[in-house]
Amino acid sequence: MPMIVCDSLIRAANGVSTVFPRFSVALATFLFLLLTHSADVGAQLNGTEQARCRACHNGRFASAESGPHSVLNDEQRADRLNVDFYCTACHGDASAHIAADGQARIFAFRDESALERTAVCAGCHSNDHPEFATSPHAQTGLSCSDCHSQHDGLHDAALLNPVTDLRSLFHSLSPSSAICIDCHRETEAQFALNERHRLREGILECASCHNPHERSATTALGGFRQQACMDCHADKGGPFVFEHSASRVEGCTACHSPHGSQNRHMLTHQRVGELCISCHATVPQFHVGFSPVGQPRFGLDTQCTNCHSSIHGSHFDPYFLR
């Protein structure tokens, strides 16, 4: 409560600051000292620094106040996380920067290495995304601040940086998908193909299937790359008494192109016979006919699934006829 009252008073003081800047700073400091008379010297110094941050960076300060990091103003939480107040929680020691009237460098999430920027966020958020360091995003030099912003992303619950040029004529993209596509343009092009998951229509997001904070799907263990698919396509995932081996072991991408495809059912081949024959080099005699010469009965144009209709798996027939 004292912090909330103090905060309100500092706002009021800053309302005066357009006319009396030195007076408002002094007033804020005096009020802070008055209300936190039992606080130690360290807290009083922090309050002053906080006011100094705001004096030069009012917009950034206001955005922090109205965002989720404002919880760092809570004393109990701040104590547990060992931070002073929310500016220094991320930007580090500001004393030199303040003393030099802003001329000395401060950790600004702009010129530092990706490792350093990520380490700051991980100081509090390592629980949320413990595998981020193993993700291709981290390994390609991305840090948290490349996608998220405490100051610019307040329109979005995940504090995603706004990407406006993609939310336009051809897209009903969610903010999270727009962030992904800002880099992954070549992947987004697959969602423009004729058979596609409906990312552009807004019914799905990249995050519906991918977790950008974890290791890539290609390193996920075989056979369970299809787990994301099963959230919507549970009827295809079984379990079945007779499984389609390729699906069970290699995953759905053995036959399908999940982003988009030129082919029906998002298959990797337009002709079903081509896809099946790619793996199945042995068929019963009656498939090819009983004449040793002439054209075989079946071929690359054959719709194998006309008979093998339970192709994802069957409870009653090992050849997926039921």
Added chain:
Amino acid sequence: MSRRRTTTTAVISLAAAAYVGSASAQTGSTALSGRATLGLRSVDIDGSTDKYREDINLDDGVRLFDFSFSYAPEDDGAVDRVDVDVANLGSDPFETIQLSARKYGAYEISLNRRRSEFFYRDVILPAALASIEGSTGGDFHTFDFVRQHDSANASIYLTPATKLLVGLDRYTRTGDSATTLDVQRDEFDLERPIDESMDSLRLGVQHAWDKVTLVVEQQSSDFDNVTHLTLPGASAGINPADPAELAFFRFDQAADYRSLAHVFQVVARPSDRLQISSSWRFESLELDLDAAEQSEGVDFMDQPFTTDVSGFAGVDRDLALGDVDLTYRLNERLQLIGGIRRQELDQDGVLGFGASAGSGAWDITTTGTDAGIEVAASDRVLISAGLSRESRDVSDRAALDSDTFGGNVETDRSGYFLRMSYRTRSGVELTASIEDNDIDDAFALSAPTDSQRYRLRGRYRWDNGIALTASWRRNEHENEPSAWSADTEQTSIHVSYSTANVDLSLGLGAIEMSRDIEQLVTGGFRQDLYSIAYLADSDLYDASARWRLSARYTLGLGFHSYNNGGSYQLDRDDLRAYLEIDLRDNYFLEVRVRSVDYNEDEFDDYEADLLELGFGLEW
């Protein structure tokens, strides 16, 4: 949702928006912001209506095109932020409703609904060109159903260190479909209504101590799927030369499974430099199924037959997934990463159907390890490199009456990755990555024994508002024993220019895919060589412009073109334009036109013209 209900909902929503917006304006409150657009759509289709429904599927009628508002009060009350987002309400094929409320450090609640329609009815060849005996001629599977996903999630801070996690999901799929079935060596078209649902519950607790965080979660799922295959009328089958006929056919199957999963996650930070995380998931699943088949007709020997059989099936699956990851930051420039993963699947199924009995069992054990290093060579350059290995043991055994199937395959993968990023102070970003994997004993003839992925990306934003992004990606997969290969290459260039009054963008993309194999197929005493050479060569162009003509008028134009060559010819042009007119008191009018020209072959072409008129409010 009926059109009357849609219209009523839309009008009420817009009225509510108008009230809120005017109240916000009167009080001068900046806590409320939002937008609502109500309108009419008209659609004119020339050509294949089925292909239009597969591709776009937008209908005539009244629509709530969008409704969104955000509320972020400045005072410290019960809520810090509320967001509502509704799109395409009114029987459009893709409807979304999202609501979230949060108080930072106290709770976060979200409710979501996603409803999508899926339609598929596609002709490959006209019947006159089809070979009935060769089972070509068309894709006889059709679909017309609705998917709906409702979810509710909450995280509640019981204390600053303890969080309660709750999640509810309901997924349904209902509608119609058609399929084919082999009966007496002929194929028959059957109707197959779709009735499927999945209910899931997640309950968990997260507690953070000073250096350790623990998450414990229970997840349960209940899946129900009822299948009925029915013959719509007496049928001679797809092949009239075959004597088999059906007078009556019905196949009923009711399946449900229940799964229970226990999830544990531990994140430990013994020091500022070291993090160890571990997660484990133990899941057990039980599926039970009853089925019955009745049929009557003439068999392939031209003799009358009837069948009336019933049966059951049951599958038990146990799954264990675990991983341990380690991150050690030596200093501000150097970080080590490593991980171990293991997965065990054990599945047993049995069936009894009429006089037949069978079983199927799977055992899959996979172990993976990886280790790497990340080096910040400077503030501008980051290089990551690492090795990974995976060993998978697959054993499957199946039997139906006296026939047995199955085998054992051990697959080993080893690989490396190398990634680099370079960012200049002027804003140039360059990234490159390579992944290479060698696989011994691939599971299938069209699974790779050799796999490479290459990726390059560059981006630059000038101060004058111009931004350029270029990317290239190539995947190469090869199976040496079978000589199968699959290559994909994608290229994209995108330029945009933004000022206060103008937004322009231009994009070029190319996707090339090839899959090849010379497959020697053995059928009894015959061997035939099938030469498969699939090629997809897609070019994509897009351009858009948005121009604020004046304080009142904004004009938008866009063009998207896609054409595919190679094994399958197809092209689609999509032209759009809109005019937005700002009226007084934050009201606006929108006029949107769209023209789509789709060419696949002479059977699946369509042209569609869409006109949308919208009236809205923004506050």
